[in-house]
Amino acid sequence: GEKAMTQPEADHTRYIIGIDIGGTNCRIGGVYPDLKLAEPVSKYNSRVLFHTGEPEKVLIEIIEDYILAHPEGTPAGICIGFPGTVNKSKDTVISCPNLLAFTDRNIAGPLGEHFHIPVVAEHDVLLLLSYDMALLGIQDTDCVVSFYLGTGLGNGIYIHGRFLDGKNGVSGELGHIPVYGKTDPCPCGNIGCAELYCSGRALERLREAEFPDIALESVFSYYDSLPQLHTFIDYMAMAFTTEINILDPDYIILAGGVIQMKDFPYDGLCRQIRRYARKPYPAQTLCFQKGSNHPFAGILGAGVYMWNKL
Secondary structure (H helix, E strand, C coil), rough: CCCCCCCCCCCCEEEEEEEECCCEEEEEEEEEECCCCCEEEEEEEEEHHHCCCCCCHHHHHHHHHHHHCCCCCCEEEEEEEEECCCCCCCCCCEEECCCCCCCCCCCCHHHHHHHHHCEEEEEEHHHHHHHHHHCCCCCCCCEEEEEEECCCCCEEEEECEEEEECCCCCCCCHHHHHHCCCCCCCCCEEECCCHCCHHHHHHHHHHHHHHCCHHHHHHHHHHHHHHHHHHHHHHHHHHHHHHHHHHHCCEEEECCCCCCCCCCCHHHHHHHHHHHHHCCHHHHHHCCCECCCCHHHHHHHHHHHHHCCC
């Protein structure tokens, strides 16, 4: 019989250190060139970890612990995802509203000096988008947009072979598009931002005010009978379609904790987006993809992103 093709030996001597910093949890893991995880992943409480004035020193400590625990390989680079804006040169966090210790801190500089390997700070949604694009096999696509509906509203844009970052590194702030007629203050300092009406936080506020007897995780089970939830989905669809009508993307990735919730009206959201999309195009050819809900997507995405960079 024919000899079966042998897989090339996977290179597990080098790995990227991926760090996923969320408002609640901070996870650190290694990602090999074949995008396999170096187990185990270490998990910390972000608020406990980063209450200090020098968060970069804390990062150096947890990275050293990780390297010591994985003596079988050597780190080739470090990539850190932040729930906030990062500057164009990818070394300094501009604004991190959920973890104020990072705001206006150069993180990559001190880490690079300490470890002598490339270090990149990046907006977490672009790392999630890197992972989703690798998973879906759409890295060679002209334009992909992603909407991550978690605590806030995250948005990543991949266009003409690269992630859009803009003059200051802060493009894709769809959550802070103003909604006409709204004057509620946003933590960002502006008023009436879209994120105030379609995000995990907005959903929590809506539940507390309108139907406090229903548990947050099962609110969407009552979607048909609660018009307030229809309004919530409508705000999402309007925000998303605004960008879709501007960019005419090949793929639209819908992801994040809210979209992964039990009984979330995914088809209803896609229908509303089609309704608001320009006719006949892009409305007729919209291609929706559900993003991954892998618990370590942020780490894996940091690996994909950094291996591509190196």
